Amino acid sequence: MRSRQCRPVYETDILGGMLDHHASAFVGRDHHLARLTDDARRAREDGARAVLIRGDAGVGKTRLVDEYLRRTPLARAAVGGCLEMGTDGVSFAPFTTLLRQLARQEEERPSTAHNRELSRLVPELGERPDPADENRARLFEAVLTFLEECARPDGLVVAVEDLHWSDASTRDLLVFLLRNLGPAPLHLLVSLRTDDLHRTHPLRRLLPELQRLPRVGRLDLGPLSRDEVAAQAAVLRGYALAPGDVDLLYERSGGNPLFVESFLAVPDLIGAGLPDGPRDLLLAAVETLPDATRRLLGLVATGGEHVEHTLLAAVARRAGTSEEDLDRALRPAVDAQVLRATATGYSFRHALLAEAVHTDMMPGERVRAHRRYAEALERGVVGLSAAERAIQLAHHAHEARDQPLALTCAWRAADHAADAVGHPEHLALLERVLELWDRVPDAAERVGQPRGEVLRRAAEVSLVAGSLRRASPTRRTVCANSGSRGCTTRERPARPMRNSSPDSGTRAPRR
Ligand SMILES: Nc1ncnc2c1ncn2[C@@H]1O[C@H](COP(=O)(O)OP(=O)(O)OP(=O)(O)O)[C@@H](O)[C@H]1O
Numbered sequence: 001m002r003s004r005q006c007r008p009v010y011e012t013d014i015l016g017g018m019l020d021h022h023a024s025a026f027v028g029r030d031h032h033l034a035r036l037t038d039d040a041r042r043a044r045e046d047g048a049r050a051v052l053i054r055g056d057a058g059v060g061k062t063r064l065v066d067e068y069l070r071r072t073p074l075a076r077a078a079v080g081g082c083l084e085m086g087t088d089g090v091s092f093a094p095f096t097t098l099l100r101q102l103a104r105q106e107e108e109r110p111s112t113a114h115n116r117e118l119s120r121l122v123p124e125l126g127e128r129p130d131p132a133d134e135n136r137a138r139l140f141e142a143v144l145t146f147l148e149e150c151a152r153p154d155g156l157v158v159a160v161e162d163l164h165w166s167d168a169s170t171r172d173l174l175v176f177l178l179r180n181l182g183p184a185p186l187h188l189l190v191s192l193r194t195d196d197l198h199r200t201h202p203l204r205r206l207l208p209e210l211q212r213l214p215r216v217g218r219l220d221l222g223p224l225s226r227d228e229v230a231a232q233a234a235v236l237r238g239y240a241l242a243p244g245d246v247d248l249l250y251e252r253s254g255g256n257p258l259f260v261e262s263f264l265a266v267p268d269l270i271g272a273g274l275p276d277g278p279r280d281l282l283l284a285a286v287e288t289l290p291d292a293t294r295r296l297l298g299l300v301a302t303g304g305e306h307v308e309h310t311l312l313a314a315v316a317r318r319a320g321t322s323e324e325d326l327d328r329a330l331r332p333a334v335d336a337q338v339l340r341a342t343a344t345g346y347s348f349r350h351a352l353l354a355e356a357v358h359t360d361m362m363p364g365e366r367v368r369a370h371r372r373y374a375e376a377l378e379r380g381v382v383g384l385s386a387a388e389r390a391i392q393l394a395h396h397a398h399e400a401r402d403q404p405l406a407l408t409c410a411w412r413a414a415d416h417a418a419d420a421v422g423h424p425e426h427l428a429l430l431e432r433v434l435e436l437w438d439r440v441p442d443a444a445e446r447v448g449q450p451r452g453e454v455l456r457r458a459a460e461v462s463l464v465a466g467s468l469r470r471a472s473p474t475r476r477t478v479c480a481n482s483g484s485r486g487c488t489t490r491e492r493p494a495r496p497m498r499n500s501s502p503d504s505g506t507r508a509p510r511r
């Protein structure tokens with residue numbers, strides 16, 4: 001039996017920033033909430049709806065999603081976020097998270113026909129299919145069918161957050177889902193930062209196509225109005241600000257609620273000198289913290305927006321800080337709401353704050369911090385799956401400029417990406433192995449294969465991923481050197497993956 005009540009099934013340890021963490025009242029956005037609730041009603045009556053929630057960093061996309069989830073008339077919800085790890089991203093990261101949330105509910109186990117496929121993304125679902133039997137179309141179909149099963153009869157909301165950071169596999173799967181939305185009462189929310197979409201960002205090309213799909217809508221979030229900023233400030237300060245201060249706050253924050261919070265987090269900021277830009281504004285709260293706290297914050301930020309305590313403690317130990325000292329040093333950051341303590345670790349109040357702290361570190365400090373993460377992960381950390389560990393290790397070893405370790409870890413992580421049929425990430429990791437090859441004298445021993453074999457595998461993945469359409473110089477070299485059939489040094493369109501590109505992602509009609 002399925003539970004009928006709305007019970008969002010978040011994993012706060014992974015996502016952070018979820019429902020019960022909001023100290024501040026929610027202001028404005030009535031129209032946006034009404035639109036989402038109306039979409040949910042239509043999803044129940046006429047079948048699936050999707051909405052792309054767009055807006056600048058800090059404008060309130062996540063908060064809107066959270067507030068809608070408190071009010072949704074649909075019975076269940078699951079949320080997964082994309083991770084800011086560039087090419088080191090975990091394939092299908094947000095889907096792995098949200099499918100795990102749904103599958104953990106006893107009554108929502110996928111039917112056996114699909115759980116072998118889904119176990120590529122959620123290993124606890126059972127034995128994985130043979131790695132040689134890579135078939136993305138089957139995986140995509142299994143995800144869609146499982147979501148539709150979860151949605152019936154009383155509705156399911158699925159939120160994919162921060163699409164601007166998405167791995168290529170996530171985008172492919174999302175395109176497939178959006179093109180194949182059917183009669184099930186499924187409400188798919190996708191949030192993305194518009195100010196992060198630089199000229200060559202893959203979403204620039206994709207978004208217009210997605211927005212034209214019949215069941216897909218778009219919701220743009222702009223800044224708060226002056227009155228809304230005044231209301232937000234009054235709640236945060238506990239009293240109404242003088243009209244002149246409201247004017248100043250509105251002007252300085254540009255109506256961005258994150259910046260409003262950041263101004264108000266520092267007691268004397270209103271009336272003080274204007275920070276140079278958003279980064280300085282965010283860092284203002286950090287600057288008042290004790291030295292030891294700030295030093296350790298750099299270590300936390302190196303792990304990303306959210307870090308598990310076990311991993312952080314292992315990293316801190318390598319930096320000469322005991323677990324007790326770590327707790328003591330981080331307490332002021334939690335009190336100042338720079339960090340939030342979750343059930344299993346720490347989250348920055350906002351991803352932009354983590355980014356600002358990380359950017360503010362000295363280059364040497366940053367490299368050392370990444371090295372400590374790599375060392376701690378290499379020794380093993382409780383609570384991380386083999387795939388998560390491999391991907392994180394590849395990332396930290398690369399950022400630590402430890403070329404031999406980066407090569408070994410990229411090779412290992414490539415295997416995990418292959419298991420998850422994450423072709424684009426698989427290829428990116430193999431490309432890294434090849435890039436590092438000449439700089440690591442014992443590369444062949446580390447990898448256990450000659451360079452030609454790595455080239456052959458990269459060429460094969462490249463063809464499967466259909467990525468020769470946008471072939472990079474490395475990819476062209478891969479093809480040129482591998483002698484792979486049909487592959488030349490000239491760019492030539494590869495056979496596109498069935499069901500994975502916006503042009504081909506349509507599902508075969510169901511019987
Ligand atoms: N309408 C609102 N009322 C009160 N506070 C808000 C509102 N919208 C956002 N906030 C607060 O502003 C901060 C930033 O909002 P949020 O994290 O939702 O931004 P975002 O658009 O998701 O940013 P990002 O692009 O970095 O993910 C949060 O602390 C949030 O609680």
Ligand SMILES: [Mg+2]
Pocket residue numbers: 061062063161
């Ligand atoms: Mg957000």
